[in-house]
Amino acid sequence: MPSFVNRLLATTALLAALAAPAGAAVVKIGLLAPLTGPASADGQEFQRGAQLAIDEMNKAGGLNGNTFELAVGDVKDQSAGNVTSAVERLLGDPAVHFMLTGYASLTNFEIDNMAEAEMPYILAATSQQTRDIIAPKPDDYACCWSWTPSFDAYNTDVPGFVETLAAEGKVQLPTKKVAIVSSDNAYSKTISEGMKKTFAEKGWTLTVDELVPFGEVTDWRAILAKIRADVPDIVINTDYLPGNSASFLNQFLEQPTKSLVFLQYAPSVPEFVQLTGKKSDGVIYNLLGGPLTTPKNPRAAEVAEKFKAAYGVESGTYGVALYEIVNVYFDALKKAGDPADHAAVMKAIAETDKQTVAGRLKFDPATHLAMQGDDYIPLTFFQIFDGQRRLISPPAYATDAFQPQPWTK
Known part of the structure; x- marks a missing residue:
């Protein structure tokens, strides 16, 4: 500070x-x-x-x-x-x-x-x-x-969210391939491992599975080269540090693939938009316990x-x-x-x-976690445009609709 x-x-x-x-x-x-x-x-x-x-x-x-x-x-x-x-x-x-x-x-x-x-x-x-x-x-x-x-929704709900977008004709999923990048810390690994399991259960192919050391990461180009070599429908990075996530996005956009990009947590931090500017337009992330501005x-x-x-x-x-x-x-x-x-x-x-x-x-007396669900604290999906976070899911709370990410057009 x-x-x-x-x-x-x-x-x-x-x-x-x-x-x-x-x-x-x-x-x-x-x-x-x-x-x-x-x-x-x-x-x-x-x-x-x-x-x-x-x-x-x-x-x-x-x-x-x-x-x-x-x-x-x-x-x-x-x-x-x-x-x-x-x-x-x-x-x-x-x-x-x-x-x-x-x-x-x-x-x-x-x-x-x-x-x-x-x-x-x-x-x-x-x-x-x-x-x-x-x-x-x-x-x-x-x-x-x-x-x-419970973080269970982080582990399970991204594939369903994306498949719903496809069913509504808002995205294309021609290959059902996914690339997942994570950081070696308890938060990021727990979520990425859960995602990998859920995607596999839904019939997706994991084309890139990378784990970077926890801490500052400034160069993602070697990992991005692997992603570009076998283009997936979705690119996911669960590294929660905003500086790392911003550099990942900036370097992805040097030569973007027509893949949906989902970044875990980091885009919710104001620093992320400061570091990416207009390049953050279209990025998707989700939150449990985030502000439900509706x-x-x-x-x-x-x-x-x-x-x-x-x-x-x-x-x-x-x-x-x-x-x-x-x-x-x-x-x-x-x-x-x-x-x-x-x-x-x-x-x-x-x-x-x-x-x-x-x-x-x-609070749930059995776990001491906040109770999760649309009647309590829901899992919310956001999309950034013009530096603003737009709440796009769940439908009961959404204030905006999903828009195609600029690099996929």
């Missing part, structure tokens, strides 16, 4: 503390975020969204005699050592009574640290790993809940407008999500009363049932 933003947030927190009534406690909310490293654009979103919710609450006079302050632990490159260091520092602060993240370790091993410390914790991303940890013994993890629903969910537009008014930029997926997660905590604290009564706070979080930017948030 630019230094002036850090100074602004620090000044805001200081002014809020000075304005607190005499004798009021300052409750710290611990945020795990990659403020430095390849995912820093997301880390900045985490911090801005959480800070916005805190600033609003403090401006309203606080809650139960308490004001709030954000304490940030930088997980940097998301390595186990850096995540552990950030977790231990925040857990070691007795003023921290709630923690959250968009994502920290990707394997989510820190859930066990939160359970041991009896620290209320809400995270997003890599929900398969969250489920694997919690589902065998959910009662042992009263601490921890996932904003994101007349049927006015909450999403309301929060997006607050974010832009506060920071002068539009939020990606995580800015508005972290804003909502902090407000889930505030709702729970209203019920629990005492921020130090972590058991009561955790019980209140478990009982959450509210409309959010992503849809209706209610």
Whole structure:
């Protein structure tokens, strides 16, 4: 994050503390975020969204005699050592009574640290790993809940979405060949492996299957040469880092094939469009837990407008999500009363049932994941044109229709 933003947030927190009534406690909310490293654009979103919710609450006079302050632990490159260091520092602060993240370790091993410390914790991303940890013994993890629903839809729904477009005459699938590129991290690999299995079950042929090391990737041309040598109907890249995804698209468009291009998550981050400009027109991606900006969910537009008014930029997926997660905590604290009564706070979080930017948030007690589906948090498909994200599926929420990608015409 630019230094002036850090100074602004620090000044805001200081002014809020000075304005607190005499004798009021300052409750710290611990945020795990990659403020430095390849995912820093997301880390900045985490911090801005959480800070916005805190600033609003403090401006309203606080809650139960308490004001709030954000304490940030930088997980940097998301390595186990850096995540552990950030977790231990925040857990070691007795003023921290709630923690959250968009994502920290990707394997989510820190859930066990939160359970041991009896620290209320809400995270997003890599929900398969969250489920694997919690589902065998959910009662042992009263601490921890996932904003994101099951990733099963990520694994299964892209082939069906594309085949529906073909059935409607909007795309051509002459070969039923697919090229899948992934990054060596828990998020990207889980999704790509699920996609490969689903495409195979539907009779597709996998022509390119590539895994790149996790971290910055600037040259995709060797992989793209393989794609051009046996042109597929669909090209998929599940690398979630916006810089990597942008360079992949830019290099694909140096000599594009008439293939539908799907990029996982990265196009939802504003940095992606900044790096690709008009070249991003037509790109498709999907989201679980992303903003559901539609007349049927006015909450999403309301929060997006607050974010832009506060920071002068539009939020990606995580800015508005972290804003909502902090407000889930505030709702729970209203019920629990005492921020130090972590058991009561955790019980209140478990009982959450509210409309959010992503849809209706209610947790599955068996997995502690947000419930998924059109009546809860749906899997949404977006397409970019003119730098704007257009919601094209599911039909119940769509605000726009799919348009052919420019390089396929």
